[in-house]
Amino acid sequence: xxxxxxxxxxxxxxxxxxxxxxxxxxxxxxxxxxxxxxxxxxxxxxxxxxxxxxxxxxxxxxxxxxxxxxxxxxxxxxxxxxxxxxxxxxxxxxxxxxxxxxxxxxxxxxxxxxxxxxxxxxxxxxxxxxxxxxxxxxxxxxxxxxxxxxxxxxxxxxxxxxxxxxxxxxxxxxxxxxxxxxxxxxxxxxxxxxxxxxxxxxxxxxxxxxxxxxxxxxxxxxxxxxxxxxxxxxxxxxxxxxxxxxxxxxxxxx
Numbered sequence: 433x434x435x436x437x438x439x440x441x442x443x444x445x446x447x448x449x450x451x452x453x454x455x456x457x458x459x460x461x462x463x464x465x466x467x468x469x470x471x472x473x474x475x476x477x478x479x480x481x482x483x484x485x486x487x488x489x490x491x492x493x494x495x496x497x498x499x500x501x502x503x504x505x506x507x508x509x510x511x512x513x514x515x516x517x518x519x520x521x522x523x524x525x526x527x528x529x530x531x532x533x534x535x536x537x538x539x540x541x542x543x544x545x546x547x548x549x550x551x552x553x554x555x556x557x558x559x560x561x562x563x564x565x566x567x568x569x570x571x572x573x574x575x576x577x578x579x580x581x582x583x584x585x586x587x588x589x590x591x592x593x594x595x596x597x598x599x600x601x602x603x604x605x606x607x608x609x610x611x612x613x614x615x616x617x618x619x620x621x622x623x624x625x626x627x628x629x630x631x632x633x634x635x636x637x638x639x640x641x642x643x644x645x646x647x648x649x650x651x652x653x654x655x656x657x658x659x660x661x662x663x664x665x666x667x668x669x670x671x672x673x674x675x676x677x678x679x680x681x682x683x684x685x686x
Contacts, residue, residue, distance in 0.1 A: 441516030447475035452525030459527035551587040552628040580610035586628035607647035
């Protein structure tokens with residue numbers, strides 16, 4: 433019988449980002465929901481990040497600081513350590529939008545026990561917390577097969593998803609989340625109209641949008657029957673949307 437208070441594992445990966453980790457850890461530690469285990473995977477930071485992790489040890493169930501082989505490897509360390517029914521991958525500098533996020537998601541997790549993913553909305557912010565573009569919409573395969581419409585920092589991953597589909601592929605440096613989602617042909621992703629996460633701009637996919645979309649196409653070659661012409665069309669359309677979005681943001685900022 434499933435508990436009405438499922439264990440939620442929250443995994444934060446970090447490397448030389450004390451300020452970003454401070455924001456993330458505070459948002460996790462201050463959640464009103466009590467049945468949370470916090471897991472921190474540090475890539476061998478040389479700044480004061482590890483000192484801050486040690487300061488928060490009473491609120492961290494597991495942490496490690498050692499070199500890794502990239503984001504996929506760090507994610508996999510966290511997933512392997514997680515004991516929860518659901519796993520949230522909340523990178524350093526990303527943080528929950530309020531202290532009730534996990535509590536508010538519990539009814540949706542309980543009502544969708546067989547879902548692979550239950551996800552909500554994410555909003556971009558700058559270092560000062562000024563809000564930018566928001567993401568998150570109901571799942572449909574047509575949109576999903578064009579680009580990844582599920583943003584992992586706003587996603588609760590069912591632990592069984594990793595058991596049946598494996599871990600993140602080390603062949604992917606940016607689009608590892610899209611690749612693992614595509615791996616399951618009958619993916620069951622449930623959208624919840626809840627604000628989940630603030631994501632600080634400047635992550636790997638934003639620093640190298642072209643590289644990110646090339647990896648998206650790499651994932652499609654593995655799992656979708658798309659022609660090279662179709663893949664090229666997706667790439668240029670995605671890049672166009674990205675650039676238009678950036679232009680709109682600059683215009684609105686004046």
